Amino acid sequence: MGLILNDLKNVCELEHVCDYVNNRTTSSMNYISTENMLPNKGGISESTIIPHGTTIEYKIGDILISNIRPYFQKIWCADRCGGCSADVLCIRAKENTDSKYLYYLLSQQAFFDYVMSGAKGCKMPRGDKKQIMQWPVNIPAIDVQKKVVAILSSLDNKIRLNRRINDNLEEQAKALFKSWFVDFEPFKNGPFADSELGKIPQGWTIGTLSDVGDVIGGGTPSKAVSEYYTNEGIAWITPKDLSTNNCKFISRGETDISELGYKNSNAKLMPRGSILFSSRAPIGYISIAKNEICTNQGFKSIVPQKAGTCFIYYFLRNNTSKIESMASGSTFKEASGGLMKLLKVIIPTKEILTNFEKAVQPLFDMQENNEDESIRLSVLRDTLLPKLMSGELSVEEVSFD
Numbered sequence: 277m278g279l280i281l282n283d284l285k286n287v288c289e290l291e292h293v294c295d296y297v298n299n300r301t302t303s304s305m306n307y308i309s310t311e312n313m314l315p316n317k318g319g320i321s322e323s324t325i326i327p328h329g330t331t332i333e334y335k336i337g338d339i340l341i342s343n344i345r346p347y348f349q350k351i352w353c354a355d356r357c358g359g360c361s362a363d364v365l366c367i368r369a370k371e372n373t374d375s376k377y378l379y380y381l382l383s384q385q386a387f388f389d390y391v392m393s394g395a396k397g398c399k400m401p402r403g404d405k406k407q408i409m410q411w412p413v414n415i416p417a418i419d420v421q422k423k424v425v426a427i428l429s430s431l432d433n434k435i436r437l438n439r440r441i442n443d444n445l446e447e448q449a450k451a452l453f454k455s456w457f458v459d460f461e462p463f464k465n466g467p468f469a470d471s472e473l474g475k476i477p478q479g480w481t482i483g484t485l486s487d488v489g490d491v492i493g494g495g496t497p498s499k500a501v502s503e504y505y506t507n508e509g510i511a512w513i514t515p516k517d518l519s520t521n522n523c524k525f526i527s528r529g530e531t532d533i534s535e536l537g538y539k540n541s542n543a544k545l546m547p548r549g550s551i552l553f554s555s556r557a558p559i560g561y562i563s564i565a566k567n568e569i570c571t572n573q574g575f576k577s578i579v580p581q582k583a584g585t586c587f588i589y590y591f592l593r594n595n596t597s598k599i600e601s602m603a604s605g606s607t608f609k610e611a612s613g614g615l616m617k618l619l620k621v622i623i624p625t626k627e628i629l630t631n632f633e634k635a636v637q638p639l640f641d642m643q644e645n646n647e648d649e650s651i652r653l654s655v656l657r658d659t660l661l662p663k664l665m666s667g668e669l670s671v672e673e674v675s676f677d
Contacts, residue, residue: 294368452636
């Protein structure tokens with residue numbers, strides 16, 4: 277029998293192994309706010325916000341956790357120095373606690389459930405900082421902590437590698453779309469014609485989004501009828517599902533609807549390759565269906581017809597700001613079906629559209645495969661995490677050979 281964490285654990289409250297960081301800095305370098313922290317332990321994205329005044333100074337190894345809506349599970353172990361907003365908890369490990377071990381300790385579902393149990397506020401719940409520090413934790417010897425970190429980090433490193441590969445593939449695909457359909461670089465030596473959207477290659481036309489795909493709305497079965505919802509039924513997506521989805525592709529949401537629920541709603545099934553576009557609250561979440569899927573009324577999705585998935589996906593990406601500016605509504609803005617159908621599109625020849633899909637679809641396929649592998653690795657990591665932390669599983673019992 278290998279060394280079991282449970283044999284060496286020291287049960288204590290969280291405050292005995294870490295502290296909140298409250299040091300302030302005037303630097304705007306590497307600014308972190310709740311907005312650029314990614315859900316479901318996805319790390320961070322680059323911030324477009326320049327903070328005013330001072331921020332909380334974080335250092336390499338500090339653990340940053342969004343304290344607004346903790347159920348989004350936004351957590352990051354800093355690999356650089358910078359400043360964060362007051363809505364982000366900055367936590368620093370004490371002596372004899374490995375910072376990466378602390379990160380994994382706080383990445384557990386049990387921790388976020390605990391934070392939510394003491395959170396205050398309905399629409400925008402916030403964790404109670406005092407209660408958070410009272411969370412009971414098991415801290416083994418430092419050598420065991422490092423062994424646990426080595427196991428879990430090996431999975432996270434592969435997930436991060438897949439993400440970097442996919443980011444590179446995304447840049448390639450975006451660049452190709454821009455080159456062909458924004459700058460017209462491959463066609464500059466050919467004849468051009470005037471159009472309402474400016475000069476375009478001869479033979480191309482100006483049409484609408486509905487000329488290249490079917491614009492599909494959605495619906496929600498009555499919440500009062502429990503039989504309309506199930507865990508294993510028809511895949512049904514809401515904007516909230518996309519808000520926590522760090523992937524380009526999506527197969528299911530938080531809950532499915534039943535056949536009965538589908539028949540008693542305005543939801544419409546769409547095939548694999550359909551582009552889901554959230555049309556309100558907020559406008560502009562975009563994902564690609566991995567399988568047959570339907571949505572609630574917060575979407576105006578596109579089922580490709582004369583143009584392919586890749587072309588329509590980047591058309592929507594490039595025009596999200598324009599769609600948002602054209603949307604209307606008093607309580608919240610919404611892009612109507614009529615607005616989406618009438619969006620002006622520069623439509624290339626059939627041959628050019630086919631060639632673009634042939635060039636870009638292999639990149640999409642590689643991205644989808646990498647996402648699938650990362651999901652499997654995440655499930656494995658999240659299965660091992662509580663077992664390693666509780667001592668149910670020994671570090672010597674874990675092998676990926």
